Amino acid sequence: MNNRSLSWVTTGLVKGITMFKHGLARVFTLEKHTRPVKSFLPPSTTILSATLTLSLAVAMPAWAVESDLNYLPDGQNYDASIPRPADVLGYPVGTWHVRHDQVVNYMRALADASDRVSLQVTGYTHEQRPLLLLTITAPNNQSKVEQMRTEHIERLSKGEAAQASDPLFIYMGYSVHGNEPSGTNASLLVAYHLAASQADDVKKLLNENVVLLDPSLNPDGLSRFAQWANMHKGYNVVADPAHREHREAWPSGRTNHYWFDLNRDWLLLTHPESKARIAQFHQWRPHILTDFHEMGTNSTFFFQPGIPSRKNPWTPDTNVTLTKALANFHAQALDKNKELYFTEESFDDFYYGKGSTYPDAHGSIGILFEQASSRGHAQESINGLLEFERTIQNQFTTSLSTFAGAMANKSAIAAYQRQFYKDTKQLIDDDELHGFVVSAAKDRARFSRMLSILEAHQIQFSALASDLSLDDKNYQAKSSVFIPLAQPQYRLIRSLFSERTRFVDNTFYDVSNWNIGLAFNVKYAGVEQSDRRKVKLSDKPFEAVPAEVEESLRQNVSDDAYAYVFEWHSANAPAMAQHLLENGVQIRVAGDGFSARVSGDSQSAQTFAPGSIMIATALEQPDNLQALLNTAQTEYGIKIASVTSGLTPAGIDLGSRQFAPVNTPNVLLVGGVGTNQYEIGEIWHYLDTRIGLPATLVDLSNLANTKLSRYSHIVFASGRYNKVSKKLTDALSQWVKDGGVLIGQKSAVSWFAKQDWIDNKVLSNDSIDDSFSTKGLKYKDRQDLASKKRIAGAAFLTSIDRSHPLFFGFETDTLPMFKTSNFVLKSTDDPFVEIANYVEKPLAAGYASDELESLVSETAAVVVKPVSSGAVVAFVDNIHFRGYWDGTNKLMANAIYMSPLF
Structure with a gap:
């Protein structure tokens, strides 16, 4: 570390309040079938673009960190009973890259010591690391925070106007990419600051609002990168970009355990980290959600808004207006620190599967921060030496400027979220579509997974009471659901079923479509308002596996069958085949279709499609074959038929050379x-x-x-x-x-x-x-x-x-x-x-x-x-x-x- 002496500037940000015109009106353009709808804030709403003298946004740089206090603003009178990060880590933040277990230890110590902080484990990663969420608010709010949350959700659902006394819920999320660690390291300082500061503005923030702090969105990746960076640090830090510390081994710490980019998984919900996070998002429906990242070493610092023309068309323009208002607070805080930054370029807000964009589909304001990365402890850049501590400082500074901007614009932000859902109702009324009908066909397992994604996003759907015919296609009631557009998740549903191919700006930072019907290869159709009377809904919930199928799966296979057969339609069929192979079952795959008589049905034959799996009892099979098959059909949800003869009424016989042996794959x-x-x-x-x-x-x-x-x-x-x-x-x-x-x-x-x-x-x-x-x-x-x-x-x-x-x-x-x-x-x-x-x-x-x-x-x-x-x-x-x-x-x-x- 270099030994530069540093001075601290303790003055607050300059007063300078710029008021936007009362009765802010914005017209946003949606897909071509939807008429424009005005999005506005009440006439009394004022948006502030500059801040008063708030220590929430005053944190000055100190690159030669000798204490955690070097990062923090002066005049806080920190509570001495609250442990600083260094008290638990054994060194000031930024000296080493913090591992996730150290983050957990500190956050637990903080929650134990502070009556402002409660801690919840919301889930676990693939590597069984706990996912934490800290709820930080005034001590007298902690006992009623659940009531505050419930009232917030109820008022949103009822469309009630925001009251001045209503709290803001501010979700602070850090380092979804594990090798972008400045966010998680800064989260330690943010949590300490909120727990220990005795400054009036911090008390006001916590008395009137709730901060939800997620210190590490990707614990597995963070730990992988921390180990890499720390193992290459010597007593003398090497800033040469060619140094091995700055060139990670494969796979990088950016990804989670299975090497997925979790910042693309908010909508897709493939991983436990995302599922836990989305559950909490819908529990709280925060007004603001922050997403702290890093980018190339030769960059500076970015904060949203991104490129204006590249926002999702279902996101109201008022979202961008409020994001700009908050951006002024970030700019002023970074100006004070003499930091370079940029905005409204490079990044977009189109794909609803990113952390800073998913909130925009729900009336929340998602904000992306991108800090130039030291990718280690220090690295040379075109802007000079970039040290890890400096990257942490910027993330901490903009965390505080987020709080300052939120407080200054509290009424406008609260009003926007309520107005978002009122405008959504208008969009529903104006839409030519009534909803979407989706059919499962034969693969219930794949269909069930699609429905589980809809449920996680709180998208409502119903079973059909009778078959539905649209455009010469039939949707059977027993295997189809109807997704009405008349529900709060209207915009997300529209996005999930979008077939749009042309856009105002055709340049995309990420994917341009994520149509769930196409992704799951299911039959679906939009139901026009003129056809709404054709849709008859059942008052019973949709059965992913019908009761009669469940019953058949519980029936044991015959113990004297000639052979056993199951079809290959289900997404679970490969898993069942693998399970049987690993347990010594000899299986064969049909190269053509056939029909066969099965136990319990002597009058007619059952038809089996090409690719069906046959288990012949003539071959050497495990002694517990029937038990294995009984367990498999219930576990994987695939009925196994007991065939009575090798001579088939139609198609290939069971001894045909078109039945190919399948060995356990390696x-x-x-x-x-x-x-x-x-x-x-x-x-x-x-x-x-x-x-x-x-x-x-x-x-x-x-x-x-x-x-x-x-x-x-x-x-x-x-x-x-x-x-x-x-x-x-x-x-x-x-x-x-x-x-x-x-x-x-x-x-x-x-x-x-x-x-x-x-x-x-x-x-x-x-x-x-x-x-x-x-x-x-x-x-x-x-x-x-x-x-x-x-x-x-x-x-x-x-x-x-x-x-x-x-x-x-x-x-x-x-x-x-x-x-x-x-x-x-x-x-x-x-x-x-x-x-x-x-x-x-x-x-x-x-x-x-x-x-x-x-x-x-x-x-x-x-x-x-x-x-x-x-x-x-x-x-x-x-x-x-x-x-x-x-x-x-x-x-x-x-x-x-x-x-x-x-």
Whole structure:
């Protein structure tokens, strides 16, 4: 650490109150079918853009930290009975990177010592680290905080006007990316400041409001990064950007246990961290939610608003107005500290699955902060030496400026949240749609997971009382739900079912669509107001598994059956197959459909689709086979039929050579430096948590030294494979010929093509560039052109060949896939290998330029090429996108368990 002497400036921020015009009115533009609706605050509401002399927003920099107090404002008269972070950590904040267990220890010590602080464990991470939420308010509020919360929620639901005495609920969230640790380290100081300060403005804040503090949104990633940074710190700090401390090993601490970006999971709810957080969000419905991040070392500091034209169209303009009002407080606080910063550029507020944007769909104000990262303890940058303590200071400073801005604009913020729901009711009244009907078809497991996401977001739905016919499609009551738009989550529902393809600004920081119906590949339709009388709702809750099915699952399989069969439609079928294999059950997969007579039904035969799994008692099976099957069918929710004869009334007989033996798969997943940690994590997560398959993870750098013959399947995700040796590619080629199944997706497929493992060729970047005209463009248009050449995230329709084993269990001939790149695989017009192609007009939802849609049209989406005894499987898109795109998840399972058929 350097030994610069530092001076403290203790003056408050300069008075300067700027009043916005009373009766603020904003008109925001929604999707084209919706008429504009005014969003306004009551005429008496004033928005303040500058602050009085509040110590809440006065914290001055001190880079050579000798005490926690160096970060904190003067004049606080801190309560000596409240432990400082250093009292528990053993050193001042910023000396070392704090681990999550240290955060937990300090927060518990703080809650024990302060009557302003209560602590709750809201859940646990994959690695069983506790997720904490601190409720910080005045001591006399602690006993009635539940009453305050309940009254807040009730008043919102009733649409009552905000009262001056109503508290604000301010949710402070830190470091959803584990290797952006300044937020979590700052949270220790924020918690201490609020618990110990005796300043009048802090007391006023806590007397009149409630602060909810989430110190670490990603405990597993934070701990991974803290270990990395600390293990490389010497007595002399090295600021050289080339130093190993600043170049994390693979996988980085940014992600959670399964290497997912948790800041993209607020809407998708794939992980326990997100599920716990969303439950708390809806418990409290905070007025403000902050999201503290870090960005590149050569940046400065960013706070919202982001790019104005890139907000979600369902978010009112008043949200941006209030965000700007709060931004003035951040600016003044950072001005005092002579810190560089920027706003209204780079970042957007479109994707409702991010921490700073999800609140915007609920009348809350989400605020993103991005601090330049030291990625360790100190690093050189174009702005000079960037020390860890300085990054912590900025996050702490803007935490306090958030409180100051919230207090100064309390009435406007409270009024906005109430008005948000009043405006929502007007939108509902003006909408041409009554709601959405969604059908489960045969895969109840997948449908149940979709419904669980809706329930977590407090989206209401009902079972149909009778079948519904719309546009020549029938929605059966027993397998369909109706989602009415007339409910508080109207805007989120509209967003979840959006098929919009064109936007005011077509540049996206993240994905441009997350349509849940397309993601789960379910049949759905919007119900027009003119058809609302056709919708008959049941007064009973929807049964994800009907009572008669539940009853059948409890019935034991026959103990004298000739064979047992279950179908492959359910998303749980691969997990059940894996469970049986691991318990020594010999199974075979049907290459064609058939019918068979089953126990208890001698009059008619039951039909089984291709891909059904058969367990023949003629083969050597475990002694407890019937017990295993009884347990499996109840655990996985899949009925196992007891077949009485091998001679079938129709289709293949049970002894047919079209029943292929399935062995317990031994899957190798290639990861490590050079591969995409997100995609590898998604595949690992699917195999591990959805199937229960223990895949072997091998670094790309070690693959040449790995005995390939041990493995039945090898999976490559996106990565850089240009330096893979010829010796290794030759070994992989021989392994495939010997019976291995090679699976790849996205850029791995491009590498496959270069190795001639598939016959398709990749459309070159030059060809893509040539499809875009530059005539009349100027230098300032270069970014817009670059945006047109990329696909940030949109749904594309493919036509699939359901006669191919890779698509066994799928129920329709079209399949929505999620495209996140402009990678195009040319068609070979070989129908026996190219088993899925994009349709002529493939864009289903989200943004892609006309030029790119034309290039993708009718090209290859999925290729399966048999090679001697093995096969190569190529997926052009990410089939496991963020663990959410369940409609294509099963393709990986089919590539594993159906591969004996190809």
